[in-house]
Amino acid sequence: MWWHRLIFGLWYRPVDVMDEARDRSAWSAAVLLSLISGGVGVVSADAFHTQWAVDHDAALQLVGLAEAGVLAASLALGTVTHAIARTLGGNGRFAPTASLFIVLFWVTDLPRLAIAAWLPADATFVQAATWTTWGFGYVLAVLLIRGQHHLSTWKSAATVSVQMLAALALLKLGPMR
Secondary structure (H helix, E strand, O other): OHHHHHHHHHHHHHHHHHHHHHOOOOHHHHHHHHHHHHHHHHHOOHHHHHHHHHOHHHHHHHHHHHHHHHHHHHHHHHHHHHHHHHHOOOOOOHHHHHHHHHHHHHHHHHHHHHHHHHOOOOOHHHHHHHHHHHHHHHHHHHHHHHHHHOOOHHHHHHHHHHHHHHHHHHHOOOOOO
16 A cells, blocks of 8 residues: 555654764754854844944954854864763764754754844843743753763763853853843
């Protein structure tokens, strides 16, 4: 029955798709999301608006430097995530782990950046969005590291905890109370 294979075959394919995704990197998406998130973060900063009012060229140079910094910091976070997971006994490959961690990190933080661009940083809604996206990103990153490196949930949580604290310190992601 061809229709049975068509319908029910899709239910069995996700395992193959996940195994395939475990072996592929997503560098183009990682770079694109890093640049978009860095741009949104810089353009929403008061320092950018002040500089834009004074000198457009200097403001654009500020954006370029910030974009390069966000891209380098993202790559560093992805690299360290992979290194910590390997240290704890993981067996995943570098490119998929680092690039997917960067994608996941910025996809979960982009809504907060967009909200913070329009509302004051100390607004309750921005604070709620910050903690919600931070928690959601943490859970997804634990699942990613657990699947990529075949680690236990506790070891994956330890890996991601170190990275989320490093991201908070390095990139100063959002005002948190």
